[in-house]
Amino acid sequence: MDQSSAVRDAAALLAGARRVVIFTGAGVSAESGIPTFRDALTGLWQRFDAQSLATPEAFRADPALVWGWYEWRRSAVGRARPNPAHVAVAAVEALRPGTVVITQNVDDLHERAGSAAPVHLHGSLFAPRCFDCGHPAPLPAGPADEPVDGRRLDPPRCTACAGPVRPGVVWFGEALPEASLRHAADAAAACDLMLTVGTSGLVYPAAEIPHLAVRAGAAVVQVNPVPTPLDPVAEVNLRGPAAQLLPRLLDALG
Incomplete structure (x- = not known):
C-alpha cells in the first residue's frame, strides 16, 4: 500500500x-x-533461551555464562x-x-x-555496574568477538567492593x-x-x-x-x- x-x-x-x-x-x-529478544539465538548461543539468561537469578547461578553472553551482544552492537x-x-x-x-x-x-x-x-550495554553495590564500572578494554569457549567469560570485579560486575541492562523481574x-x-x-x-x-x-x-x-x-x-x-x-x-x-x- x-x-x-x-x-x-x-x-x-x-x-x-x-x-x-x-x-x-x-x-x-x-x-x-x-536481533530482538523474540529472535532465536544463533551460532554458539543457539542452545540457550535469551530470557533464561536475562535474570538476576541466572547471573547468581553462573555469572561467567551471563557476562559472556552480554559481552557477545556488546560486540555485535559494536560491529553494527x-x-x-x-x-x-x-x-x-x-x-x-x-x-x-x-x-x-x-x-x-x-x-x-x-x-x-x-x-x-x-x-x-555500555553502562555496567556492580551486582552487589551498584557502583558504576568501566567497560572492559574491548569487547570479545567470541568470549572464552563461546559461552563463558568471568566478569570484572567492582573497584569499590570487589563484587562481580553485571551488565547495565534491566533484567526480567527488575x-x-x-x-x-x-x-x-x-x-x-x-x-x-x-x-x-x-x-x-x-x-x-x-x-x-x-x-x-x-x-x-x-x-x-x-x-x-x-x-x-x-x-x-x-x-x-x-x-x-x-x-x-x-x-x-x-x-x-x-
Whole structure:
C-alpha cells in the first residue's frame, strides 16, 4: 500500500508540533542487524533461551555464562552501524530543539547517529555496574568477538567492593530505572506529538508511555511494519520499515 498520504499527514503533524517525543523500540535496531529478544539465538548461543539468561537469578547461578553472553551482544552492537532511521531521529532533534528521545533499546546506535541524550528505559550495554553495590564500572578494554569457549567469560570485579560486575541492562523481574522512567513519563505528559518507531507496544511499563501522551492530548504517529496495540490510538499509522519511512517523513517535512 502506498503510504504517501499518511507520510504527508504525519509531516503536517510534526511541522505543527512544539514539543516532540520520539519513542523507539527493538524494530529500529533490528534494521541494523541487531536481533530482538523474540529472535532465536544463533551460532554458539543457539542452545540457550535469551530470557533464561536475562535474570538476576541466572547471573547468581553462573555469572561467567551471563557476562559472556552480554559481552557477545556488546560486540555485535559494536560491529553494527546506525541505519537511516537512527539518523532521521537525530535530524528531527536538530530541526525541533527540545525533542526528547526515549528508547527501549540497550545499544548506543542513537548516540552514534547524533542523538544527544536518549533516555534508556531498559538500561545500556555500555553502562555496567556492580551486582552487589551498584557502583558504576568501566567497560572492559574491548569487547570479545567470541568470549572464552563461546559461552563463558568471568566478569570484572567492582573497584569499590570487589563484587562481580553485571551488565547495565534491566533484567526480567527488575524495575526500570526510576529516574529514566520519571523523565520519560514527564516528557510524554508534556508533549503535543509522540512519534513511536519500531516498538511492539507489548512490553510494560514502557508500553504505557504513548498512552500517557494520548491522555494528555498529544497526537501519536506510529511507524511499524506490522499492526500493534497502538494502532487504535495513533492518529497516523505508517506501515513499513523505519529506515525507509523516517527519511520520507523528513523529506515531506522539507
